[in-house]
Amino acid sequence: MKIIFSMVSIKPWILLITFFTAFSAMANEEGPGVIKGQVTTSDGKPAEMVSVSIKGTSHSAITDDNGHFVIKNLKPGTYTIELSLVGHESIFQSVVVDGEHAAEVKLQINLAEKQLQEVFVVAGKTGYKLNNVSSSLRLTTPINKLPQNIQVVSRQLLADQGTFDMLEGVSRNVSGVSKLEHWDMYVRLNMRGSRIAPFRNGMNVESTWGPLAEDISMVERVEFVKGPAGFMMANGEPSGFYNIVTKKPTGQTKGEANVTLGSYDTYRAAVDLDGKLSGDGKLLYRLNVMGQLKGSHRPFEFSNRYSIAPVLKYQFSPKTSLTLEYTYQNMRSTPIGTAYVFAPNKYGSTGRNTTIAEPGMERSVFRDHSSFLIFEHQFNPDWKFTTQLAYFNYDQVGTSMWADSVKANGDVYRNMGIWDAKNEGKYAQAFVNGKFTTGAVAHNILAGLDYGDKNYIADFSQSLPVNGKNIFNIYNPVHNMTPDEFPVFDRSIRLKDRPGASRLSQKVLGVYVQDELHFWDDRIRLTLAGRFTTSKDEEYGAGVSESKVTPRVGLSVSVDKNTSVYALYDEAFVPQTGKDKHDKKFTPVTGHNIEAGVKRDWFNGKWNSTVSVYQITKNNVLVTDPEDTKFSIQLGQTKTRGVEADIRGEVAKGLNLVLNYAFTESFISKDTDPKNVGNATPGTTKHINNGWLSYQLPGKLKGFGVSTGYQWQMGRSSWFVFDGSEASLPAYFRFDGAVSWHKGHYGVNLNVNNILDKYLYSGSPYGNYFYWQTEASRNFRLTLQYRW
Structure with a gap:
């Protein structure tokens, strides 16, 4: 604890103690009457996550994994218990509380466990x-x-x-x-x-x-x-x-509050509220609010954020609902790109705390608005219609920082550019899900349309050198610039009217239909689908309009009730805007995937394994032009093939596991320049292996938990380089862990990342020098939680 207190100022701790003292007072109230019971499904299985409330009062509970619930603080009398589920009629039962003994009830909902x-x-x-x-x-x-x-x-x-x-x-x-x-x-x-x-x-x-x-x-x-x-x-x-x-409203009255303190002046608080706004349970709400102050292992850097995400759902009837969702995110940070280090010799040749930033630099501000309107109507148990509209509006006022040049002795000539941007997106979807049978064949139908209209405008046109009193050397950095020495950019003209602004736009319309045919009592499933897509794109003055029909065929066979094997053929279509340095417009990416795999649930579905093999062929792929990184070049064709394995779930009582491995081989199979054929595709990693293990202790230590996990990557190529040379990235291994305690309403989590204190980074060569971005040294996060 001494380490923790030394890294946190006194004010956040005062707020923290006040916060949890208030909730303690609420949680410790005890009443004379108790109702406890169990809720089961129609097939006799425990019904978890069901809202149980006392009609006409604020008392409520949520059933646990075994369907049990407890409601306290009731005076003697007769009460009506209400079980509520979103989109389903509530269930009511009368119960008498005598004030001396707990009243016990057993309730059943008219749904099977799967439903x-x-x-x-x-x-x-x-x-x-x-x-x-x-x-x-x-x-x-x-x-x-x-x-x-x-x-x-x-x-x-x-x-x-x-x-x-x-x-x-x-x-x-x-x-x-x-x-x-x-x-x-x-x-x-x-x-x-x-x-x-x-x-x-x-x-x-x-x-x-x-x-x-x-x-x-x-x-x-x-x-x-x-x-x-x-x-x-x-x-x-x-x-x-x-x-x-x-997150959406669940129809359950519940909430959660978290406060986190961590390394590098990290302070964070979040609240999640879920409940009903009307007595009849038709108007539901969900509200998530978060605020965060976050420093960095590199000096002068920060990333402060807050967000608010209210959601309202009105249930006109068990069959019809309308959901309105809005999210606002605000982020303020140091100039974009200051997380990178530049050096002439090799990756990792400086300390991981090295930075090119200066104190007092202009901050970048990001404001992100998004909203969804979702309408759902269930015609009958077999047919459902859904439509949703979305609007995204993103605004950015800021700067970016990069190296203009790097000398052999480590002198870095920094450059700062304006980066103001606006991003607007309008989206619409409508689709129908349905079921019917023809003879012995059952059909699952999916049909609908998508529409998207995206517009992005940015000003990169203003760029000035960052000159301090001395030439900045990456091996001996001196940060002594004053605010009056920083570049000043002209923002007197509105972004959309600036002559140097870059514009990107895309309009997409897709229409699709899919039939999933079920044979032999659902042991065999054949998917047949097709999609028509038309797109109009424009980027940096070059525009293109394209249309294409893409088919899809899939087969899934249940070997037994827990095991299935599958095969898939699917195609993709990606219009590409822009042009290369020779003013040649880019043609669309076309690609197809051939895939097969095995899926299996183990121990009554407590955990699952998936193994798949695949090959993806892509035509007309864009990569960065290694001779001029401001432009892209279009390769003839790439092939990617691999094997993937995933395991997740509760492998033993109290022991949850996530374990995965992937072998990926991606290379250029055709190109106008023969010397590129066979080279690795940029940004791919040949071997990726991850694991996360969480164990909840039993018996007298119930409530305590320990977790540990790792990330391991080998054969990493950088974003820009595909030649397999020394410019490729070294192997990556990170080991993390956590301990936790949860009892009743309270919880505490302590996470420690990069336990082995490895120097970890990603990056790329860039002309005659290297750039990379480091991860933090060993660091911690302490989270205190209250649920109700």
Whole structure:
């Protein structure tokens, strides 16, 4: 504790003590009357995560893993218990409390266990394994029976790992995913040979520089879909995408508050409120609020954020609902790019705390607004219609910093450029899910359309040298610049009217239909689908309009009730804007994926394993021009093939595990320059192996938990380089751990990252020098939690 107190000022601790004292007073109230009981499903299984409330009062509880609940502080009398589920009629039962003995009740909901999981598919179970994808992926078939490799990262796993945002270690939980260097505010994840697109609630929100990385406080789960996915993507890389599912109202009255203190002046607080706004339970709400002050292991750097994410859901009837969601994120940081170090000799030739930043530099400000309107109507048990609209508006006022040149002795001539930007996205979706039978064949139908309109404008045109009193040397850095020595940029003209502003735009319309045919009592499932996509793109003055039909065929066979094998063929279509340095416009990427795998649930579905093999062929791939990094060049063709294995879930009582491995081989198979053929594709990692193990102690130590995990990467190539030379990155190994205690309403988590204190980094050669971005040395985060 001495170490912890030495790193934290007294004021945050006063706030922390006040915060938890207030909640302690609330939690320690005891009343004379108690109602306790168990809720089961229609097939006799415990019903967890069900809201139990006392009608006409504020008393409520949530059933645990065994369906049990306890409600205290009741005066003697007769009460009406209400069981509520989103989209289903409430269940009522009368019970008498005498004030001397606990009243015990047994209740049953008219849903089977599988149906209950579907009701709470967004909220999910606590633990690491989830059986179904979210409704935003449009699929109703359980993950184990889908002819595609889909991995879901649960909220519980992210909490155990002490994750703050998508820039941190979310990628460690899925085979073959790696995080490349970034511009501090957005996420670039690679998988199966290329960058994967960011989705939010089923919509492709990718832009060249964005969107702003989501804070985990607003995230319910993260779904990684591997390979092309014609049922989801109007356009996108054939390697796949990740889908952020935001928190929605559950119909349960509950809440959670967290306060975190950590290394490098990190202070964070978050509150999650969930409940009802009307007595009839039709108007529901969810509110997540977060505030964060976060320093860095590099001096003069910071990343301060706050966010607010209110959600309202109105249940017109058990069959019809309307959801309105809004999110505002605000981030203020040092100039973009100051996280990088530049040196002439090799990677890692300076200390990991080295920085090119100066104290008092102009901060960059990011404001990110997003909103969703979702309408759902269940015509009958077999047919459902969903439509959703979304609007994204991102505003950035800031600067970037880079090296203009680097000399052999380590002198770095720094350059600062303006980077003001606006990003606007408008999206619409409408789709229908349905079921019917023709003879002995059952059909699952998915049909719909997607529309997206993205516009990005940025001013990179103003750039000035950063000159201090002395030439800045990376091996002997002196930070003595004063505010009057920093460049000043002209912002007198509105961004959209600035003559040097760059504009990027894209309009996409996709129409698709998919039929999942079920044969032989659902033992065999054949997926047949097709998608028509048309796109109009413009970037840096070059525009292109393209249309294409892409087919999809999948087969999944249940060997037994726990094991399935699958095969898949799918195609992708990615329009590309812009032109090379010879003024030649780029043609669209086309690609296809051939994949096969085995999925199995173990020990009554407590944990799951997936093994897959695949080959992706991409035509007309863009990479950075090694002769002039301001431009891109278009390769003829790349091939990516590999093997992936994932294990997740409760492998023994109290022991949750995430373990994954991926072998990825990605290379240039055709090119106009024969010498490039056979070279590795930039940004790929040949071997990725991750593990995370969490154990909840039994017996007298119940409530205590220990966790540990590692990330191991070998055969890393940098973002720009694909020649396998010394410019490739060295192997990467990081070891983390955590201890926790949870009892009743309270919880404490202590996470320690980079326990072995390794010098970890990612980067690339850049002309005649190297640049890289380091990770922090050994560091900690202490989180105190209260749930009600």
